[in-house]
Amino acid sequence: MTSHDSTPLAATERPAAGSRRRxxxxxxxxxxxxxxxxxxxAAHLLGEVYYVNLASxxxxxxxxxxxxxxxxxxxxxxxxGHAAYFGLGGYVAGISAYHAFxxxxxxxxxxxxxxxxxxxxxxxxCGLLALVIGAISLRTSGVYFxxxxxxxxxxxxxxxxxxxxxxxxxxxxxxLRNTLPGVDTNDALSFFLLCFTGLVxxxxxxxxxxxxxFGAALTMARLNETRLATAGISPFPIRLVAFVISAMITGxxxxxxxxxxxxxxxxxxxxxxxxxxxxxVILGGVGRLYGPLAGAILFVMMETLLGGLTEYWTxxxxxxxxxxxxxxxxxVMGWLAGSERHE
Amino acid sequence: xxVTLLIEQIINGLQLxxxxxxxxxxxxxxxxxxxxxxxxxxxxxxxxxxxTALTTASTGSFxxxxxxxxxxxxxxxxxxxLLVIRRLYGRxxxxxxxxxxxxxxxxxxxxxxxxxSSPLWLSPPEALSGSVALPGGARYPVYRLVIIxxxxxxxAGLYLLIAHTRLGMRIRAGESDREMIGALGVNIxxxxxxxxxxxxxxxxxxxxxxxxxxxxxxxMGEPVLILAFVVIVIGGIGSIKGALLGAxxxxxxxxxxxxxxxxxxxxxxxxxxxxxxxTALAAMLIYILMAVILAFKPKGLFAAHD
Numbered sequence: 001m002t003s004h005d006s007t008p009l010a011a012t013e014r015p016a017a018g019s020r021r022r023x024x025x026x027x028x029x030x031x032x033x034x035x036x037x038x039x040x041x042a043a044h045l046l047g048e049v050y051y052v053n054l055a056s057x058x059x060x061x062x063x064x065x066x067x068x069x070x071x072x073x074x075x076x077x078x079x080x081g082h083a084a085y086f087g088l089g090g091y092v093a094g095i096s097a098y099h100a101f102x103x104x105x106x107x108x109x110x111x112x113x114x115x116x117x118x119x120x121x122x123x124x125x126c127g128l129l130a131l132v133i134g135a136i137s138l139r140t141s142g143v144y145f146x147x148x149x150x151x152x153x154x155x156x157x158x159x160x161x162x163x164x165x166x167x168x169x170x171x172x173x174x175x176l177r178n179t180l181p182g183v184d185t186n187d188a189l190s191f192f193l194l195c196f197t198g199l200v201x202x203x204x205x206x207x208x209x210x211x212x213x214f215g216a217a218l219t220m221a222r223l224n225e226t227r228l229a230t231a232g233i234s235p236f237p238i239r240l241v242a243f244v245i246s247a248m249i250t251g252x253x254x255x256x257x258x259x260x261x262x263x264x265x266x267x268x269x270x271x272x273x274x275x276x277x278x279x280x281v282i283l284g285g286v287g288r289l290y291g292p293l294a295g296a297i298l299f300v301m302m303e304t305l306l307g308g309l310t311e312y313w314t315x316x317x318x319x320x321x322x323x324x325x326x327x328x329x330x331x332v333m334g335w336l337a338g339s340e341r342h343e
Numbered sequence: 344x345x346v347t348l349l350i351e352q353i354i355n356g357l358q359l360x361x362x363x364x365x366x367x368x369x370x371x372x373x374x375x376x377x378x379x380x381x382x383x384x385x386x387x388x389x390x391x392x393x394x395t396a397l398t399t400a401s402t403g404s405f406x407x408x409x410x411x412x413x414x415x416x417x418x419x420x421x422x423x424x425l426l427v428i429r430r431l432y433g434r435x436x437x438x439x440x441x442x443x444x445x446x447x448x449x450x451x452x453x454x455x456x457x458x459x460s461s462p463l464w465l466s467p468p469e470a471l472s473g474s475v476a477l478p479g480g481a482r483y484p485v486y487r488l489v490i491i492x493x494x495x496x497x498x499a500g501l502y503l504l505i506a507h508t509r510l511g512m513r514i515r516a517g518e519s520d521r522e523m524i525g526a527l528g529v530n531i532x533x534x535x536x537x538x539x540x541x542x543x544x545x546x547x548x549x550x551x552x553x554x555x556x557x558x559x560x561x562x563m564g565e566p567v568l569i570l571a572f573v574v575i576v577i578g579g580i581g582s583i584k585g586a587l588l589g590a591x592x593x594x595x596x597x598x599x600x601x602x603x604x605x606x607x608x609x610x611x612x613x614x615x616x617x618x619x620x621x622t623a624l625a626a627m628l629i630y631i632l633m634a635v636i637l638a639f640k641p642k643g644l645f646a647a648h649d
Contacts, residue, residue: 078437136634140641143380143436147576148637151630154569158626164619271569275444282441312456318448325442326430 028337029290036062036293037196044189052188053260058300059195060257065280065292066202067249072278073287074210075242076222077138080146080274081153085247087160087269088129089122089254094172094264096121101175115180118255126251127244134243138236150271157269171265178259185259195256199293202249207289209245218242250277279321285331294332347479352602353595354477358487360594361494365549366571367578367586368501369542375581376517376538377432380439383423383446384546384571385564389454391416391547392554392563396465405468409551416547417540424539432535447565455561462558490552497545498587505583514538518581570597573633579643588644593629600628 040055064086071077096118099111112118137148161169177185184190209215220228221235228235258264267273276299284295302320306313328335370384394415399408427446431439466472467486474482505511513534516524525531550564557563574593578585605621612620636644 072437078440080440136638140637143374143580144576144637144641144643146380146436146440147572148634150569151573151576151633155627155630155634158630159623162619162623162626271565278437278441279444282437286437312452314448315452315456318445318452321445321448322427322442325438325445326427 025337028333032290032293032297033200036199036297040189040192049188052192054300054304056188056192056195056260057257058296059192059199060253060260061277061280061300062293062296063195063199063202064250064253064257065277065284065296066199066206067246067251067253068277069281069284069287069292070206070209070249071243071246072281073291074206074215074222075218075239075246077239077243078146079149079243079246080271080278081133081149081151082247082250082277083269083271083273084133084153084156085126085130085251086254086257086273086277087156087264087266088126089251089256090258090264090268091160091166091172092122092125092251093118093178093255093258094174095166097174097176097178098166098172113176113178115178115185115255115259118178119252122251122255123248126247126254130244130247131240134240134247138239138243150274153269153271153274157266157271160266160269167265169266171263171267174258174262174264177262191260195260198252198256202252203289203293205245205249209242210289214238214241279317283321283324283331285333288331288333288337290337291331291333294336298332345479347477347481348602350477350479351481351483352598354483354487354491356595356598357591358491358494358594359598360591361491361498362549362553363567363570363574363594364494364498364587364590365545366567367574367590368498368583369545370571371575371578371581371583371586372514372538373542374575376514376521377428377535378521379428379431380436380443381428381542382440382443382568383450384542385568386447386450387416387420387543387546388550388553388564388567389450389561390419391550392465392559393454393458393463394547395551396463396554396559399465400463405555408465409548412551413544413547416550417544420543420546421536421540423543424536428539429532429535451561458561460561462560465554465559467555486555490556493548493552497548501545501583510537570629573629576643577633577636579645582643582645585643585645593632596632597625597629600625604628 036055036059040052043049043051043055064082067085068079068082071079071082095106096111097113099106100113101111104111133149133152137145137152140148160166166172177191179185180194183194185194210219217228217233217235217238220231220233221238225235228238254268257268280295280299281292282295283298284291284293302317303313306316310316324331366384366388369387370381373379373381373384391412393412395405395408395412397408398411399405402408423446427442431442434442467484471486471489472484474484475488477483503511505514513524513529516529517531517534517538521531524534546564549567553567554563570593571590574589575586576589577592578587578589601622604625605618608617608621608624
């Protein structure tokens, strides 16, 4: 599906205009990162733990959306089921902590409250799940792809809902936040810095990937599959690898998100969450490296501000979203940083 | 497993199937004719149920309520088409998914705003509140049988409409070549609004009928919507025949799976584990069915489009 055509710089454009636009882009990106990092630092100095945790939430939602953006924006694969990986990551953190807490075994292995082990497990399991789901789903395209990814996520949702061992529909609490050697994860600021690092690393990985030969092939798989095949590269494995990496990033964000909330439940797997992640990607601007960050900041701010004004805030979220889709196709980043597609 | 229970469950499955068909036929028509993927279809289901519940409560007549529910759903569908959907026809599926997701948020939250979170109650009409004897002696509610009958009548009516009327001819022409029927002088914009309102009316009918069985509440359309998507994907998007067969398949597999799987697992597992594993697998069953069908037939069973 080549739904969002890039807007190539017109050949007639004067070099100065292109350079000015690049600088404007860099400025906006720098500002976004600075706000993301400095706002919670300021909140910490003022003793406002609530806002530090809110910033952690923004960072993790943004990171999950960075994963989804790799699939949707850069790969042209409209996954309506990324909640599956977000939730699986969350359940890995929850289940591991649960078994570490009472000393029982899970599939012959002891649980662990070490975040490093949890992250590796979450990444590996999400990768494997995405490998299976992607291998089946990528045989289809268009609406069928949207629907089959949704169906797989619903499968995971109903499974978690009806499997009684880990709380079923009530969810699973994480009584003690998982630990990381050398870091006090219970300190809100330290935990935020962890999340922020995860976000920056996932963005750096995306940027690195998209600059590589792999990224060029993925872009061409999105724009013109036949042309890619003519160059002797089969689109399917390229897409599958991108899909798997995308799921791994979202899964890692999910593992951290469960630790942030001290709770994991089937709602992390629900189709509403898949929809919200898509909304964040779109609000920010599809296929832009900094889009998910801008989208997440905007989304969580609307949720907090509108949610403080009226309990019916999703009504207004719907109106804003409708407006963005109908009238502002480039998203917030297109509006702030100009129409350059990706950096 | 007694034969009586099995018969009862098969009828339940057929009832779910006919309701899914009412939802899925609208979705698949809209996709087939306009190429639009509409997540907000469940909202029309909800509108139908709410208007039916409110009208029935104030007039005391279920039939009047049902008529009002269907007409309200059709009207809301036409308004939404004129205001929003119309702008989405040429757009990417991603835009369509997001805009209609936004519509869900607006409808659900708007309804909660107007009517609150507590469910409304709607009971089946007095005349249909009895039950009949099934072979084997069990009693089965008449209302559920009437629902199946309504579904069958609507399916037949839809077939006649599409196969034997001028409007149906235009719908079929719209499915095979949009530009051409526009060039032949058919008012394509009005046709689109009509098809969309027709789909919304069918969803409203389904919501009104089911609302009398379950409670009428915000978000009631969403589980049905996702099932309806499974139906049209299995049947082949754009195909009414596929929607009918897919709906019956999904209705039966889902209903029977929930009864049979725990019993089946009980044959070789301790009962406590069998219940959990059986229920978990049954909840996933139709999604597994869909994945298997798409893995072998990526365009569904009766693909209308290439």
